[in-house]
Structures are given as C-alpha cells and as structure tokens.
Amino acid sequence: MIRKATVPLAALGLVTAVWVALSNAGSLPQSPLISNDTVNGNPEEVPGFLAEAWQLPDDPLLGFVEIAAGSFLMGSDAVIDPMAFDIERWSSTNAQAVLELPTYYIGRFEVTVAQMRSFVQATGYPIDGQALGGAPGHPATFISWPDALAYSRWLDEILRTSPDTPEVLSTLLEDGGQVTLPTEAEWEKAARGSDGRIYPWGSEPRSDRATYQARGTTAVGSHQCPECPFGLSDMAGNVWEWTRSPYQPYPYDPIDDFEDLENESLWVMRGGSFTDPAHFVRGANRGGADPGARRAFIGFRIAISPS
Amino acid sequence: MSAARRRRRWQKDQERRVQVPNQPSRQSVDPPPGLHVLTAPAVLTLILVVLSFLPRIQSNFNLTISIWGAAIVLLTWLILLYLKLRHENASRMFQTMLRPQHYVQALVQLAVFTYWGWHWRPVYEFVTLLAAQLIFAYVFDMLLAWSRRETYTLGFGPFPIIFSINLFLWFRDDWFYLQFLMVGIGFLGKEFVRWNREGRAVHIFNPSAFSLGLFSLVLIATGTTSLTWGQEIASTLTLAPMIYLYLFLLGLVVMYFFSVTLVSGAAAIVLFGLSAFYTSLTGVPYFLDSEIPAAVFLGLHLLVTDPSTSPRSQAGKLVFGGLYGVGVFGLYTLLGAYGAPTFYDKLLAVPLLNLSVRGIDSLIPVIRRSRAIRLWRLDLAPLRLNMIHMAVWIVFFGSMAVMGKADGMHPGDSLPFWEQACIEDRPTACNRLIQLEASYCGDNSAWACNELGGHYRQGDIVGSDADLALGYFSRACELRFQPACVNLLDIESFRQADPRALDLRLLLREGGSNLMEMAEPELYERACLKHDWDFACDKVVSTS
Numbered sequence: 001m002i003r004k005a006t007v008p009l010a011a012l013g014l015v016t017a018v019w020v021a022l023s024n025a026g027s028l029p030q031s032p033l034i035s036n037d038t039v040n041g042n043p044e045e046v047p048g049f050l051a052e053a054w055q056l057p058d059d060p061l062l063g064f065v066e067i068a069a070g071s072f073l074m075g076s077d078a079v080i081d082p083m084a085f086d087i088e089r090w091s092s093t094n095a096q097a098v099l100e101l102p103t104y105y106i107g108r109f110e111v112t113v114a115q116m117r118s119f120v121q122a123t124g125y126p127i128d129g130q131a132l133g134g135a136p137g138h139p140a141t142f143i144s145w146p147d148a149l150a151y152s153r154w155l156d157e158i159l160r161t162s163p164d165t166p167e168v169l170s171t172l173l174e175d176g177g178q179v180t181l182p183t184e185a186e187w188e189k190a191a192r193g194s195d196g197r198i199y200p201w202g203s204e205p206r207s208d209r210a211t212y213q214a215r216g217t218t219a220v221g222s223h224q225c226p227e228c229p230f231g232l233s234d235m236a237g238n239v240w241e242w243t244r245s246p247y248q249p250y251p252y253d254p255i256d257d258f259e260d261l262e263n264e265s266l267w268v269m270r271g272g273s274f275t276d277p278a279h280f281v282r283g284a285n286r287g288g289a290d291p292g293a294r295r296a297f298i299g300f301r302i303a304i305s306p307s
Numbered sequence: 308m309s310a311a312r313r314r315r316r317w318q319k320d321q322e323r324r325v326q327v328p329n330q331p332s333r334q335s336v337d338p339p340p341g342l343h344v345l346t347a348p349a350v351l352t353l354i355l356v357v358l359s360f361l362p363r364i365q366s367n368f369n370l371t372i373s374i375w376g377a378a379i380v381l382l383t384w385l386i387l388l389y390l391k392l393r394h395e396n397a398s399r400m401f402q403t404m405l406r407p408q409h410y411v412q413a414l415v416q417l418a419v420f421t422y423w424g425w426h427w428r429p430v431y432e433f434v435t436l437l438a439a440q441l442i443f444a445y446v447f448d449m450l451l452a453w454s455r456r457e458t459y460t461l462g463f464g465p466f467p468i469i470f471s472i473n474l475f476l477w478f479r480d481d482w483f484y485l486q487f488l489m490v491g492i493g494f495l496g497k498e499f500v501r502w503n504r505e506g507r508a509v510h511i512f513n514p515s516a517f518s519l520g521l522f523s524l525v526l527i528a529t530g531t532t533s534l535t536w537g538q539e540i541a542s543t544l545t546l547a548p549m550i551y552l553y554l555f556l557l558g559l560v561v562m563y564f565f566s567v568t569l570v571s572g573a574a575a576i577v578l579f580g581l582s583a584f585y586t587s588l589t590g591v592p593y594f595l596d597s598e599i600p601a602a603v604f605l606g607l608h609l610l611v612t613d614p615s616t617s618p619r620s621q622a623g624k625l626v627f628g629g630l631y632g633v634g635v636f637g638l639y640t641l642l643g644a645y646g647a648p649t650f651y652d653k654l655l656a657v658p659l660l661n662l663s664v665r666g667i668d669s670l671i672p673v674i675r676r677s678r679a680i681r682l683w684r685l686d687l688a689p690l691r692l693n694m695i696h697m698a699v700w701i702v703f704f705g706s707m708a709v710m711g712k713a714d715g716m717h718p719g720d721s722l723p724f725w726e727q728a729c730i731e732d733r734p735t736a737c738n739r740l741i742q743l744e745a746s747y748c749g750d751n752s753a754w755a756c757n758e759l760g761g762h763y764r765q766g767d768i769v770g771s772d773a774d775l776a777l778g779y780f781s782r783a784c785e786l787r788f789q790p791a792c793v794n795l796l797d798i799e800s801f802r803q804a805d806p807r808a809l810d811l812r813l814l815l816r817e818g819g820s821n822l823m824e825m826a827e828p829e830l831y832e833r834a835c836l837k838h839d840w841d842f843a844c845d846k847v848v849s850t851s
Contacts (some may be wrong), residue, residue: 146781258793261804265789290786
C-alpha cells in the first residue's frame with residue numbers, strides 16, 4: 001500500500017504551477033533574439049510617418065518613389081573619380097557601362113526602428129534586441145540580410161492584402177511587382193541618377209547632405225537634398241544598405257546572381273555609413289558583408305521591383 | 308584476496324545484514340548536543356552564499372538569484388526549526404553512517420563526470436554548480452530529517468543522488484532555481500513516498516529517478532524541454548572516445564559490489580535484442596545512431612541499479628532489468644510519436660519500474676514454482692552466482708564490441724544511409740532523416756539547415772510548411788551557405804549544394820569524434836569511404 005500517495009501528485013502539481021505561472025508571466029527563456037513580447041505597447045508617433053499604416057511614410061505612395069525606366073551609368077572611372085576602388089571598375093576594357101532598367105519603386109527613407117517594431121509586433125519575428133532599441137525615427141540597424149528580407153516579405157504580403165494600400169501600389173503588386181531589397185543596380189541608379197555623378201547631390205562631399213564621419217545615425221530624412229535625382233534621403237551615409245545582389249566582380253549581370261552557389265555567401269551593401277569617411281559614401285562604392293552580420297552601421301531600404 | 312576469503316567475508320556481511328538490518332557498516336553516535344548541531348546547516352548555507360560570488364555564478368544574474376533564493380529558503384527553514392525546537396526544548400543529533408552503496412556509487416559517477424568532462428568542457432565548468440547542489444542537498448536533507456525526527460544520519464547519501472540527477476539533466480543558468488527544486492523534490496520523495504516492503508517502511512522511488520521522472524513529465528507536457536541541457540547531455544557522452552567500454556568497466560565495479568549484474572545485463576540484453584530484431588525486420592536501426600544509446604547505457608548501469616528500490620531476488624532483478632529494456636524501447640517510440648525529445652526514455656522508465664517492484668516480488672515465487680525455472684536454477688552462493696552473471700555479461704559485451712555494436716561506427720551515423728533508406732520508404736527512415744538533419748542544423752551545419760528547409764518547402768517527406776522552410780533557409784544563409792540565401796530570394800524553387808568542409812566536420816562525427824582539426828583530404832576520404840557520400844568520392848578521385 002502506498003503511503004501518502006498524493007505526494008507525487010502534489011509535487012507534479014507544484015512544478016506544473018510554477019511553469020504555468022512563469023509562462024503567463026512571459027518569462028520563458030529568450031534567445032539573444034527577442035520576439036514581440038518585448039515590443040508590446042501603443043503605436044509610436046513619428047512625425048512624417050503613419051502609425052496606423054505600419055509606420056510607413058505619410059505620403060500618397062507610403063514612401064515609395066518611382067524610378068522611371070531608362071538607362072544609367074554604372075561603375076566608376078578612376079580618371080573622373082580618383083577615389084574609386086578597383087571593385088567599382090566595370091571590366092578590364094571599360095571603366096563604366098550603361099545599363100537599362102525597367103521602372104521600379106524605391107523607399108524614400110531607410111527602414112526605421114519604428115517600422116521594424118511594427119513588423120516584429122505583427123509577426124513575432126525573432127530579432128536581435130538591439131535592432132529595436134534605437135530611436136523610432138532612426139534607421140533600423142543590427143539587421144541581418146535574412147532579417148531585411150523577412151521584413152520585405154511581410155510588407156509585400158500586407159500591402160497585397162490590406163484594403164488601405166494605395167491603389168497605385170496595389171496595381172503595381174498585382175502586375176507582378178514585389179516588395180524586396182533593391183538590386184545593386186537599382187540602388188545605384190536611384191542614388192546617382194542617370195548622369196553618373198559621384199555623390200547623390202553632385203561631385204563633392206557635403207556634410208550638410210549626408211551623415212558620415214559622425215558619432216551615430218541621424219533620424220531618416222534629417223538632411224534635405226534638393227539636388228538628389230529622385231529626392232531620396234540618406235543614399236549616402238547614415239547606414240550601409242543591404243541589396244539583393246551577391247558580392248561578385250563586375251560586369252554586373254543579374255542573370256548570374258544565382259549561379260555561384262559553391263562559394264561562401266557575401267552580399268552587396270551600398271551607401272556607406274555614419275562611421276565612414278567621405279569617399280566611402282560615394283554612390284558607386286560597393287561593400288560586401290556576411291549575410292549574418294548584424295552591425296550598428298548596417299540597415300536597409302526596400303524597393304518594389306518588377307519580377 | 309582468495310575466492311574462499313572473499314566468500315567468507317561476504318557470508319559474514321550477509322549474516323550481519325540479516326541479524327541487524329539497519330546496522331551501519333561503520334557507526335558512531337555523538338552525545339546529544341542540544342541544538343548545536345544546527346550550526347552545521349548554518350555554516351553550509353553560508354558556504355552556499357559565498358559560492359554565489361564566484362565568477363561562474365556571478366556571470367548570470369538569474370543564476371546568482373537562484374543560489375541566493377535557495378540559501379534564503381534554507382535559512383528560513385533553519386530559523387523556524389531552531390525556534391520550534393527551542394520552544395519544545397528538544398535536541399537534535401548526528402549519526403554517521405558510511406554506506407558503500409553511497410560512496411562507491413558516487414566514486415563511479417565521479418569517474419563518469421571526469422572522463423566525460425575531459426572531452427566536453429561544459430561539464431568541468433559545471434563543477435561549481437554541482438558543489439552548490441551538494442551543499443543544498445546536505446542542508447535540505449538535514450533540515451528535513453530534524454524536522455521529523457531526532458537524528459540525522461550523516462554519510463555520503465546525497466552524493467549519488469546529486470550526481471545521478473546531474474548525469475542526466477541540468478537546468479540552464481537562467482532556470483537554475485528549478486534544479487534546486489528538483490533536488491528538493493527528490494529528497495521529499497525519499498522521505499514521504501514510502502511503502503512497506505518485507506516488513507519495513509522503505510522509500511518507493513529511487514530519489515534521483517523520482518525527481519528526474521517527475522520533471523521530465525512536466526517538461527514534456529509543457530513543451531519546455533529547452534530549459535534544460537538534457538539533449539546536449541544525452542548527445543555529448545559519445546564525445547568521449549570508447550565511452551561504451553569505459554561505462555562497461557565502471558559498471559563492473561557496481562555489479563561486483565552490489566550484485567546488480569542481472570538488472571543491468573538483462574536491460575542491455577533485452578534492449579539489444581529488441582533493437583536487433585527491429586533492424587532485421589525493417590532494415591534500419593531502431594535507435595538513431597547506436598544499438599543502445601550511450602546515455603541509456605549509462606542509465607542502465609547507474610540509474611536503474613539502486614539496490615533499495617529494485618527487487619532483491621535474482622529472478623526479480625532479471626525481470627526488473629528486462630522490463631527496463633522493454634520500457635526504454637517502448638518509451639522511445641512513444642515519445643517520438645508524441646513529438647517529444649526521445650532522450651527522456653531512460654528517465655521515465657525508472658519510476659514506473661520502482662512502482663512495479665512489489666508486483667515483481669510477488670510474481671517471483673509463482674515463477675519459481677514453474678518446472679522450467681526449477682531446472683534452470685543454480686543453487687550457488689549469491690556472490691558466486693553474481694560472478695557467473697558478470698562473466699556472462701562480459702562475454703555479451705565483448706561480443707557486442709567485436710561486432711562493432713558498441714564504440715564502433717554505426718550505420719545510423721551516416722546521413723546518406725538515412726537518405727537512401729528514406730528513398731526506399733523504410734519505416735521511420737524519413738522521420739529519422741529529418742530528426743538527424745535538425746540535430747545537425749542545431750549544431751550549425753548550414754548544409755543540414757538548407758536540406759531541412761528544402762524538405763519543408765517541397766513537402767516531399769514531411770508536411771509542407773513555408774514559414775518553417777524560410778526559418779531554416781535564414782539560418783543556413785546566416786551561416787553563409789549561398790544556396791540557402793538564394794532560396795530566400797526565390798521562393799518558388801529549391802537550390803542545393805554539396806556539404807562544405809565545415810559541414811563535413813559536423814556531419815561525419817559519428818556521434819562523437821572531434822573533426823575540427825582534421826585535414827580536408829582526410830575529411831573527404833572519410834565522407835567517401837565510411838559514409839558513402841558520392842560527391843566526396845569524386846573529390847578524393849580528383850585530388851589523387
């Protein structure tokens with residue numbers, strides 16, 4: 001006969017109760033990556049952005065800017081731009097090349113901390129806690145390449161399904177457009193326009209047009225840039241921006257992007273960051289990073305590209 | 308020592324045990340000391356607090372708080388007990404009793420920790436926490452005893468309990484207070500969950516197995532097994548070379564001193580037999596990468612063999628061991644079907660068996676009356692009988708080793724084996740492939756993560772799950788596996804590549820080997836010759 005047979009049951013109950021209490025308190029173990037449990041709260045108000053529209057910019061296209069179809073000059077000629085790096089040269093025979101791109105749309109601003117919080121709140125996506133720790137209007141940093149793609153996939157889905165999506169964007173997406181990261185060609189055309197300028201505003205560095213050689217990021221859109229070809233902000237400096245192009249030597253050809261699967265992965269980022277000197281924030285400069293890199297100086301902006 | 312002398316000594320021991328069942332082997336009773344003995348738990352609690360200032364514990368805030376919390380609980384209990392006893396004008400005392408089943412068992416367990424830790428360093432880094440648990444266990448045990456009776460029996464009793472718990476389950480630093488709870492429940496179970504057996508009130512459950520079983524159940528039921536190091540513990544034993552042989556040799560010590568050969572041997576033989584039978588039917592191994600997983604092999608030597616909670620008769624031990632083998636075998640499938648980690652199989656079986664001991668005891672006389680058993684029974688002295696059992700066990704293990712079923716390479720270690728078996732639609736093969744890839748992905752093999760993502764994207768051998776697929780591709784991509792990054796961009800197709808050298812260092816470990824320093828040509832040769840990776844054979848040919 002078992003004496004005090006209720007003891008194991010009581011112990012089981014006790015242990016279960018502890019667990020249930022802990023689970024309800026939301027204190028189950030966290031990996032270094034955090035989920036939406038830690039970002040609950042009321043939507044933040046960021047001037048110029050719509051809290052009710054996933055913190056996207058308050059303009060008719062929710063911050064997307066059309067880059068009309070046409071050609072542009074890609075790469076750097078060291079004769080014109082003595083600061084150019086070898087990796088920017090098109091080929092052994094040509095320093096630059098003219099590339100034709102169809103119409104696409106690109107974000108006026110880098111993706112902000114508030115936008116990332118909105119994404120994490122909606123999806124529970126596990127993300128590095130530091131990515132959500134900055135000021136809401138600043139660019140989101142500590143974002144890996146897959147994190148950036150996850151955000152764009154989510155935005156693609158909600159823009160396709162939400163009744164509040166502006167009609168132009170809905171049509172774009174229905175016609176085969178996809179919210180994603182820009183290719184490096186798309187990025188470069190958006191930064192330099194079609195005339196091959198060195199910086200988005202011209203040929204000389206200007207600290208009143210971009211955040212570079214600084215102590216930290218600035219809120220997106222802090223610098224007015226009337227000279228910039230498409231009125232985009234922070235195409236130079238603030239944070240490096242992920243693209244969806246693998247880091248490989250020019251000549252650029254999107255067809256071969258998926259061919260080299262054997263070598264270790266490295267993805268192009270563009271624009272330089274607040275930590276860099278002026279010649280790093282030139283429109284043609286190319287950076288490459290490990291897709292898992294989460295750094296204080298790497299962020300991203302999104303585009304709607306034709307598929 | 309000659310066999311005759313050993314036999315005489317054993318007979319003397321037996322006589323002493325029969326005449327004075329509770330008599331310790333070495334015993335001294337201190338004079339009644341009033342309440343001065345309470346200084347001992349107070350000092351030990353103070354040492355526990357001092358331990359909390361060591362860098363290992365200070366490195367994690369929750370861990371430090373856990374130790375302080377444990378110390379506060381003990382101190383509160385101590386103060387309340389002191390006030391109560393002073394009010395009642397009662398006294399408490401120690402009695403020392405050094406039982407071989409405690410210190411021999413503890414030494415054997417310590418030997419396992421030492422060897423395992425040599426090859427898996429987190430064990431050595433855990434030493435401070437092991438010491439903290441031991442201190443906690445002693446104080447808890449003392450306070451529990453003095454709360455209920457006058458005398459506390461001081462010995463090595465807490466050692467095998469703590470060691471046994473920690474050979475199978477540790478809570479992670481953030482959740483370490485649950486480790487103290489587990490220890491406490493083990494002692495409470497020993498104290499309160501008792502029954503009458505052969506005219507004596509004895510505890511039903513092996514204390515460590517009781518709390519391990521209880522916590523395993525709760526962890527599985529609440530889906531919180533990630534709070535523990537259970538999976539890592541179960542899989543890192545094989546990092547120590549020749550671990551089966553090592554455990555076998557240590558097991559012989561336990562078998563010799565405590566005559567538990569029949570329990571361990573029967574468990575191993577039944578498990579091996581069932582496993583072999585399954586393989587002959589299906590063409591695939593039952594357990595993923597061995598005939599008897601190393602952690603189970605450890606369990607059947609050191610967890611299930613507590614003489615106090617197992618049958619005393621020879622036949623009873625045989626049945627008990629056999630049932631453990633059947634229990635582990637069944638629980639492995641049951642847990643797998645439930646989607647729970649299968650390493651709990653060895654833990655959950657023990658409390659169930661402890662509960663069945665009286666049933667086995669009552670069944671044995673019936674079995675003994677059967678004619679076949681009477682013919683089979685040998686009328687030998689128990690010591691000689693144990694030696695015969697040990698000899699049979701040695702021959703059996705030797706045969707296992709010669710056949711490569713112990714420390715040798717196992718077919719289940721090879722991923723191409725499971726890929727092929729899955730293609731051939733052999734039972735459980737596709738599940739095992741997923742399980743194995745998930746395990747390697749968890750170890751940061753980007754190739755395995757990408758393959759896993761592919762299965763979930765394509766829904767070929769597992770239910771299609773686009774989000775899960777993206778999760779695996781993301782992980783592989785962050786580990787710089789380019790096809791996975793491309794799979795994130797192009798969600799309509801699935802791109803693959805051969806494992807990289809870094810992946811092979813993980814995929815070819817065969818459960819234990821450290822291949823991090825192995826030269827690449829050697830790595831590809833191993834992949835080709837031992838694991839049948841075709842791409843590796845091409846590389847071997849092209850380099851030679």
